[in-house]
Every structure is written in C-alpha cells, then in structure tokens.
Amino acid sequence: MPPAPLFTPPSELLFALAEDLPTPALVYDLPGIRAGVRAMARDIALIPDARLNLALKACHTPALLREMAALGLGCDIASPGELDLALAAGFTEVSATGPVFAGADFDLLAGHGITLDCDSLDQLDDYGGRRPGTEVGLRVRVTLPRSLEDTATFAGDSRFGVAPADPGLGEVLERHRLRVTRLHVHTGQMTPASLRYKVRYLLTVAEHLPEVRVIDLGGGFFHLYRDRAQAVAALTDAASQVADWRERTGRPVALRFEPGGALLTPYGYLVTRVRSVEEHHPVFGTRVVTLDASAWNLAPWHNRPQVLALHGAPPTGPALLAGCTLYENDFFGAVPGAARTALEVPHCRRGDRLVVTATGAYTMTNARWFNRIPPPREHLFDGERMTAADALPATAGAAR
Incomplete structure (x- = not known):
C-alpha cells in the first residue's frame, strides 16, 4: 500500500474562526503542520542517524519556531539574527551557512557549539585566520548531470559553495590547520534521482576528508515529495x-535534511478582503480582483496558489489577483517570466473575503x-481555538 500524502486538509473550524479576524490575516494550521512534520520525520528515519531540520x-x-523545536526538529540559520531566534525557540541542533557570517560571528557560533559551513574560499580563509586549528564545515558546489537539472535547480550555476576539486581548498585548510567535519549542499529543488546522486557524490567527497561526520543534503522537498512513494524509495x-559506505570505510556518518517551504507552505492561509473588482480589463483581457494584501510585499515566490471563498464555494473563473500596492506587477501567483498569471478566483464583490493558500513559509x-x-497579523489555529502569534522582536540580534 503506498504511503499516504503528506498534506492534511484543515478543519472547517479554521475557516469559521477566520471570519472574525481583521484582514489581512495569516493563519497557520498547527494540526496540519504537526502531522506533516511527523510523517516526513518518519520517512527520514529510514536512514539511520538522519535528522529532519528546518x-x-x-x-x-x-x-x-517553538512549535517546530518541540516537534524535535533542529534548524539551519543564515545570519546572527536567525541565531537569536533559534536559541530563543529552543532548537537543540543548529547548523549555519551564509556569506553574511564574518569576524566575531565565527566566535559567536563556536560559543554555541555550532560549526560554520563556509561557502567560499575567502570566508574559509577568514574563518581560519580567526579560529586556526578548529573544526569547520564546507558548503559544497555540486555539478549535477544535465538530466537532473531544470529551472528550479541551482547546482554548478549556484553562486554559493566551494568546488571540492579547487586547488586552493587544500592550501587554505592546511595553512590554518582546519579540520573539515561537515559537508553541506543545497541545489534548489531536489528530485528522488538527484537525492540519490547527491548522496553518492558527497559520500565520495567525504572519503577524501577523513574527519567528516555529518553530511547536510539541504532542502528542496517540494519536488522530492511530488510522489511520496518515490521519495520513500x-x-x-x-x-x-550510507550503510555500504560505513562498512567500506569503517567511519560513522550522519545525514541531515533541512527543508523549509515543504514543512510549512501548505499550512498557511492568507485571509484577505476584496477591495475592488474590474470585470474585464481592456488590455489584460480578464477580470482583475484587488485585495487588501500585497503579493509584492509578501509572496514574490508564490507559484500558483489556490484562491478560496471564505463563505461557501461560488463559481470560479480566471482572474488576475492583484495586491494593494502601487507597483504595477503586484499580482499573486507570479511565475518566472510571467508577472501576470491568471488564477481560478471565485466570483466576488467588494468586501467579500477570500483565502489565498500556500502562504505558510517565506511569506513573512x-x-x-x-x-x-x-504585514498581516499572524494567528495560530490549534484545532479548537485561534490565537494571535507573537510578533518578531524589533531588535533581532540584540542578544549578541
């Protein structure tokens, strides 16, 4: 019997309670998030010593974030400000990579037991100059076979990462007496085939770096989980x-995965109010529905969401769903190369409430x-009640 899909639809109560929220509002479905995280964690557990992080x-x-930490996830951070959030949320495992880290940040991370995954030779050189003779991680640039590349991948064309065969890599490591204990890669969206390839590639790299203990495969789980049975395979x-590599080398190695969008995107619902409807735009040739929320301000990566009517299910038809800024291309559902993408939008009038799905990650x-x-106010739905989520502190990074 094939494994069940990851996504769990929300309770009707979520939408009933959303009727009373001031708009725009962003609602997170906690029961859905919990079910999705637990299911994905069970799949990851097929690999001994593997862990699912955010x-x-x-x-x-x-x-x-506190909810995700309580579910047993670790996390990957890209800035000192995100470190503050990770520590406050209670994540017990934290990894770090990003070009913003420099100088005193290296000591800050080390003070919290975090090994930085350097993503350029210059950053690695700076790190070694400040912390010689210590452990370090490497973000690795992987060149995928052409058959595994598409518009959603960033592999050999990524601006991040160090090429394992770069002749300068060994020189920097030796000069600063650095010990590479982690390898880290992120190639955009990952398919079952590219997962197999990347595991094989990074295990090969690890054979030449005898102190590597952890390999982080990154995220990109939307494409991996298009078919859960294929993902599990x-x-x-x-x-x-991994088992064959351990037996051949006699060394331990643990895998990490760090999706973001796949863990949270399906469980966020943007509740909005219609500001205006133009039934037929003379140039666009379709209906234009303008909301009290902005795609440009919130969802520039938002690829083809569903648009639901909060009251009932009136007939839908094609429309451009526009945001409320004075930016001409403020439209929801933009795709690469097409800022104006017609969506199926319920027939509606000024003042009606609509729900834009798939807004649980990257929106804020x-x-x-x-x-x-x-930005909209955020709310958590726990299956019975709707509560306001605490806001992001205005002084992120102050803990340093």
Missing part, C-alpha cells in the same frame, strides 16, 4: 548507500514595507 529562513515567527536507497520572512503597508 531551514529557518522560511519562518521567523517565534511561536511557530529514494530515502531507502540513500540508507543503503520575505515581507517588505513598500508603500509603508504593514
């Missing part, structure tokens, strides 16, 4: 690769204040 860049909401194959971490329009 890419913290996908979520900066303290209440939600790839994870099972990865477990076999991408948030900008164009036109000084504030």
